[in-house]
Amino acid sequence: MSPTARSFLATMISLTLYGPALVFANTDQDTQPCIDSEARCIPDSEQTQDVNNAPIRVVADRAEAQTNEKAIYSGNVEVTQGHRKMTADTATLRDPERIVTAQGDVVFNDGQMMVTSDYLQANLENEDTTLNNAQYKMLCTPGRGEAKRVFKNGTTFYELEDGTYTTCPDEDKSWRFSASKIEKEDNSLFANLYHPKFEVMNVPIFYLPYLRVPVEDGRLTGFLYPSISWSDRDGIEMETPFYWNIHPQIDATLTPKYMSERGVQLNTNIRYLAPFGSGSLYSEYLPDDQRNPDLDARWGFNWQHDGVQGHWRYEADYSKVSDIAYFQNIDSDVGKREDNTLLQTGEISYRGLDWNSTVRVRDFQALTENTSVYRLMPQVDINYYAPQVANWLDISVPAQFSVFANDDPNKPEATRTHLAPTLTMPFTRPWFNATAEASMLYTHYDQRFDNAMPDAESTATLSKSVERKIPTMRLHSGLVLERNFWAMGGHFSQTLEPQIQYLYIKDVDQGDIYNPVNFSGGGYDTARLQTDYYGLFRGNQFSSIDYINPANQLTYGATTRFYDGGYKERLNLSFGQIYYFDQPSNQDAETFDYSSWALEGEANIDDNFFLRASMQYDSNLSEMQFGNAIAEYRRGQFYAQTSYRYVAQEYIVSTLPNRNISRLTDDGLSQAGVVTGFPLWDGLSFKGQYWRDMTQDIMLENQLSLTYRSDCWVVGLSYNEYLLSRSNINADPVYDNNVTLSFSLLGLGADSGFNFSTDSGNALGYRDPFALKN
Numbered sequence: 001m002s003p004t005a006r007s008f009l010a011t012m013i014s015l016t017l018y019g020p021a022l023v024f025a026n027t028d029q030d031t032q033p034c035i036d037s038e039a040r041c042i043p044d045s046e047q048t049q050d051v052n053n054a055p056i057r058v059v060a061d062r063a064e065a066q067t068n069e070k071a072i073y074s075g076n077v078e079v080t081q082g083h084r085k086m087t088a089d090t091a092t093l094r095d096p097e098r099i100v101t102a103q104g105d106v107v108f109n110d111g112q113m114m115v116t117s118d119y120l121q122a123n124l125e126n127e128d129t130t131l132n133n134a135q136y137k138m139l140c141t142p143g144r145g146e147a148k149r150v151f152k153n154g155t156t157f158y159e160l161e162d163g164t165y166t167t168c169p170d171e172d173k174s175w176r177f178s179a180s181k182i183e184k185e186d187n188s189l190f191a192n193l194y195h196p197k198f199e200v201m202n203v204p205i206f207y208l209p210y211l212r213v214p215v216e217d218g219r220l221t222g223f224l225y226p227s228i229s230w231s232d233r234d235g236i237e238m239e240t241p242f243y244w245n246i247h248p249q250i251d252a253t254l255t256p257k258y259m260s261e262r263g264v265q266l267n268t269n270i271r272y273l274a275p276f277g278s279g280s281l282y283s284e285y286l287p288d289d290q291r292n293p294d295l296d297a298r299w300g301f302n303w304q305h306d307g308v309q310g311h312w313r314y315e316a317d318y319s320k321v322s323d324i325a326y327f328q329n330i331d332s333d334v335g336k337r338e339d340n341t342l343l344q345t346g347e348i349s350y351r352g353l354d355w356n357s358t359v360r361v362r363d364f365q366a367l368t369e370n371t372s373v374y375r376l377m378p379q380v381d382i383n384y385y386a387p388q389v390a391n392w393l394d395i396s397v398p399a400q401f402s403v404f405a406n407d408d409p410n411k412p413e414a415t416r417t418h419l420a421p422t423l424t425m426p427f428t429r430p431w432f433n434a435t436a437e438a439s440m441l442y443t444h445y446d447q448r449f450d451n452a453m454p455d456a457e458s459t460a461t462l463s464k465s466v467e468r469k470i471p472t473m474r475l476h477s478g479l480v481l482e483r484n485f486w487a488m489g490g491h492f493s494q495t496l497e498p499q500i501q502y503l504y505i506k507d508v509d510q511g512d513i514y515n516p517v518n519f520s521g522g523g524y525d526t527a528r529l530q531t532d533y534y535g536l537f538r539g540n541q542f543s544s545i546d547y548i549n550p551a552n553q554l555t556y557g558a559t560t561r562f563y564d565g566g567y568k569e570r571l572n573l574s575f576g577q578i579y580y581f582d583q584p585s586n587q588d589a590e591t592f593d594y595s596s597w598a599l600e601g602e603a604n605i606d607d608n609f610f611l612r613a614s615m616q617y618d619s620n621l622s623e624m625q626f627g628n629a630i631a632e633y634r635r636g637q638f639y640a641q642t643s644y645r646y647v648a649q650e651y652i653v654s655t656l657p658n659r660n661i662s663r664l665t666d667d668g669l670s671q672a673g674v675v676t677g678f679p680l681w682d683g684l685s686f687k688g689q690y691w692r693d694m695t696q697d698i699m700l701e702n703q704l705s706l707t708y709r710s711d712c713w714v715v716g717l718s719y720n721e722y723l724l725s726r727s728n729i730n731a732d733p734v735y736d737n738n739v740t741l742s743f744s745l746l747g748l749g750a751d752s753g754f755n756f757s758t759d760s761g762n763a764l765g766y767r768d769p770f771a772l773k774n
Contacts, residue, residue, distance in 0.1 A: 039114045040139060042111025042139075048083045051081060051082035051083065057080045058073065058077070058079050059076075059077070060091075061074065062074045069094070070095060073090065073091045073092075074089070077091045083110060084109070084110045084111075085108070085110070086106070086107065087105070087106070088102040088105060088120075089103060090102070097123075097125075098123065100122045101121050102119070102121075103118070105118075109139075111139060111140075113137065115135065116135045117134040117150075118133040119131065119133070128153060129150075129151070133148065134147045134150050145163060145165040147161060147162060147163040147182075148163075159183050159184075160183075163182045164177065165177045168710075169711050169712070172711065174710060175713060177196060177199075178199060179193040179194060179195060180194055181194040190220055193208075193211040193212070194209075195209060219245040219251060221242075221245045223242050224242070224243055225743075227741075228740075229738055229739060230740075231331075231736055232737045233329070233736045235261035235262070236258075236260040237257065237259050239256070240255070241254070242254045242256075249274065251271055254266065262286065262290050263286060263287070265286040267283070268285075269281070270282075276307045276309045277306055278305070278306065279305030279316070280304050281301075281303050282301070282303075282333065282334065283302075284300040284301075284333075285297065285298075286298045286299065286330070289330075298321075298322045300330075300332050301318075302318070302333075303317070303318045304316065312349065313348070313350075314347075314348055314349075315346065315347050317335070318345070319342045320335075320344065320365055321334060321365065327725075328724065340367045341364035341365060343362075343364060344362070344364060345360070345361065345362040345363070347359060347360035354385050355383060357380070357381060357382045357383070359379075360376060360379045361375075363375045363377075372407065372408035374411075374524050375404070377405050378403060379400065379401070380400065381399070382400075383398045383399070384396065384398075394424040394425075398418075398420045399417075400418045401415075401418075402414075402415070402417075402418075402524070403415050404524040404525070409450050411521075412449030414514065416524065417443065417444045418444075419443075420439050420440070420441050421440055422439035423437065424436070425437070430480075432477070434475075434476065434477040436474075437472075437475075439471075439472050440471050441468075441470040441545070442468070442469050444465075447464050448464070449462055461512065462512055463513075468508060468510065470505060470508055470548050472503075472505045474502070475501065475502045476500070476537065478497060478500075481495065481496040481498075482495045490565050492563065492565070495561045496560050497558060497559040497560070497561070498558040499556075499557055499558070500557075501554070501555040501556075502553075503551045505552075513546060515546045522546070523546045524544075526544040526547055528542055529543055531616060532616070533574045533576050533598040533600050533614070535598070536577070537557070537576075552581040553581060554579045556577065556579070557574065557576020557577070558575065560574075570605075571601070572601060573599075573600075577594055577595055577598070579593060579594055594620060596617055596619070596620075596625055598614075599617065600613065600614035601613060608635050610633075611630070611631050611632075613627070613628065616651075624646070624648065625651040626646060626648060627645070628643065628644065628645040628646070638678040638679070639678070640677075641675045642673070642674045643672070643674075644671070645669065645671055646668070649665065668695060670695045671693050673690060673700070674690055675688075684706065685706070685707050685708075686706055686707075687707070688705065689701070689703050696729060699723065701722040701723065702721045705717070712746050713746060714744050714746060715742070716743075717740070718740045718742075719738075720738050720740075721736070721737045723735055
């Protein structure tokens with residue numbers, strides 16, 4: 001529950017009631033500055049330190065005292081203690097009963113809350129306190145209410161009669177909670193509400209005989225906000241989450257989900273905290289899918305864990321579903337999906353001062369037929385570091401042992417051992433850096449296979465036992481030049497950051513290893529990486545070590561940055577290229593001495609208009625291989641972003657392990673879209689996005705949302721139409737539609753979400769790609 005809601009009971013009563021008791025414990029008549037009479041929030045930084053022990057000051061038009069009987073203050077009575085303040089028409093202290101009474105326009109203000117009452121009585125001996133006709137208002141967060149009577153039994157028990165609470169501003173009667181009686185024990189995190197009602201425009205909407213709610217930083221078993229939506233695929237959907245506070249370190253959320261076209265699904269999310277970390281167990285269970293009656297019960301499961309304990313770290317992410325069509329039929333939050341597989345992994349790591357090790361197992365569940373992915377059973381990494389063995393020398397020795405398993409008889413299995421001792425000589429200055437690096441890459445493969453087919457152009461054949469030794473050398477240096485200049489009526493700074501790298505990797509025959517260059521779909525855990533500007537300076541153009549690309553090349557590039565007078569980066573441009581001294585022996589006949597140019601840049605124009613673009617251009621063939629661009633305009637609550645991405649057909653063929661891509665694309669990739677959001681009027685706002693595949697001339701996703709937000713409630717209506725995932729572009733596109741209605745009361749916990757659905761996974765969506773140094 002939010003701090004505002006908790007203040008309704010605990011903060012209101014405690015702050016209101018201990019103030020009067022302190023007022024008459026001491027009367028310091030020394031003059032002090034008066035606290036501003038207006039109700040305003042006093043942040044923690046402005047509050048009096050140790051306010052309970054601050055001097056108390058009493059001011060009144062008249063004061064009279066009768067020894068050992070009573071003291072009476074009347075006429076504009078004002079009591080201050082630090083940042084606390086109480087005013088009343090009259091105040092009386094009776095001895096020896098030690099009873100304080102304040103009457104007539106009693107107001108208490110401590111900078112966090114202001115409370116008014118007709119009558120206050122407090123016993124200074126047992127701290128019993130009563131207020132009549134109390135009204136309160138939170139000053140730092142939304143929240144206000146009233147109570148016919150407030151009673152505090154010493155320091156252990158609070159009771160409110162006919163209490164109300166709302167986060168709406170004054171005179172706004174949109175909604176409120178009311179209860180005939182509210183009770184709270186002092187050390188309890190919860191309050192008991194008797195006969196609570198929820199009212200809209202003073203009209204009761206629902207009633208409960210009893211309700212128990214958290215009023216401090218605690219959790220309580222009970223129902224959460226329900227939601228309702230509609231889609232073509234599932235029909236009317238209704239969800240009613242139930243939160244179960246099992247233990248301070250364990251809780252669960254059970255969500256029955258009714259789908260008129262499918263049946264009732266139970267979603268369960270269990271979270272836990274333990275000495276070895278935190279995690280969650282999430283499951284979905286649909287006992288009878290009415291749209292697929294031939295299938296058994298459909299379910300999905302995910303376990304995630306992450307924890308650090310001393311030098312040890314534990315990580316796990318295991319997911320599984322009942323059938324390969326599960327995600328095509330059912331909206332699901334289970335696991336991480338990539339390349340039509342579901343991740344199943346776990347690892348344990350140990351970190352020492354100069355070494356670390358990791359034991360990892362990894363598997364995947366295929367989500368399409370004829371999909372075969374390698375399992376790691378297991379993989380062991382051991383890395384030794386010896387930085388600054390001398391002032392000019394660092395040593396590192398990465399080592400890895402991997403066992404790859406696969407159920408496809410046309411793919412080999414293997415045990416791989418890799419060792420890469422490396423010497424590094426770094427030299428760094430503020431304006432210059434240089435690195436010399438040499439390593440020996442040793443890899444041993446023990447391959448087990450029945451049959452593995454190479455590419456049609458390849459003459460490679462697998463060997464059961466392979467040793468590969470590849471020496472490498474890298475020389476890299478960079479420079480930072482800076483100048484100041486005057487332009488467009490202001491001061492600017494420009495940097496020029498050229499860098500150059502020589503890379504040598506010995507060209508050795510790797511055709512007897514199951515790699516992605518010689519074998520169609522090859523590579524135990526290796527695929528070609530996309531090349532951008534920074535990728536030009538990468539040592540290996542592949543994600544792992546099943547293929548080490550040979551190199552005898554010089555890479556050169558530069559970045560220039562422009563800063564305004566406030567040192568905010570306004571523009572940067574980067575470009576680079578590789579020159580090949582020697583071409584690898586396995587290249588086709590048509591080779592070039594130069595790689596494609598890699599270019600990218602960003603711009604910030606007047607903090608409202610932003611641009612980012614990157615591309616790879618092959619000057620040898622005079623064609624672009626891939627590119628993307630994003631433009632965004634922001635002003636106040638308005639934003640609009642449009643983006644485009646393009647990948648040439650030839651580039652896809654050269655980078656994907658499987659050369660047969662006719663099912664994925666027939667003319668490369670060309671997609672464009674727009675995302676926008678802006679206020680309409682009086683709390684009503686609009687959000688929308690539209691994405692289209694230009695190559696296939698089909699819509700990817702279309703989403704619209706209207707949201708109305710008042711001071712104390714918000715309602716949203718959204719429509720989403722998206723392309724269902726498909727494995728063959730030659731099939732007719734199939735779309736799903738859904739409509740969602742959400743409602744939330746502000747100030748009573750997290751707002752209901754009004755963000756767009758990500759069910760389809762096809763749209764690019766809104767993202768913040770800008771990385772300018774501000």
